Amino acid sequence: DDHQPANYTILNFPVEDVDGTVDELTRRGVRFERYEGFGQDDKGIARDDEGPTIAWFKDPAGNILSVHEEG
Numbered sequence: 001d002d003h004q005p006a007n008y009t010i011l012n013f014p015v016e017d018v019d020g021t022v023d024e025l026t027r028r029g030v031r032f033e034r035y036e037g038f039g040q041d042d043k044g045i046a047r048d049d050e051g052p053t054i055a056w057f058k059d060p061a062g063n064i065l066s067v068h069e070e071g
Helices: 020-027
Strands: 009-015 054-058 064-069
Touching: 009 020, 020 054, 020 064
Parallel strands: 009 064
Antiparallel strands: 054 064
16 A cells, blocks of 8 residues: 555566557557657657667556667
8 A cells, every 4th residue: 555656667678579569568558658858759669869769658556667679
């Protein structure tokens, strides 16, 4: 009852295809988070030259998780 979710990403899942993974998770009801300044597309995926292709979502307890492309 007293759990306080972290306000930062606590777990990253490396995947081969962020777009496909986001599509499948969205189809299963996962809602992706939007953050100002990350240039996310309509799916919630951030793509830039300074970091990985990544999308964030929350687990049922409110902790922030992500899927990101390897390499």
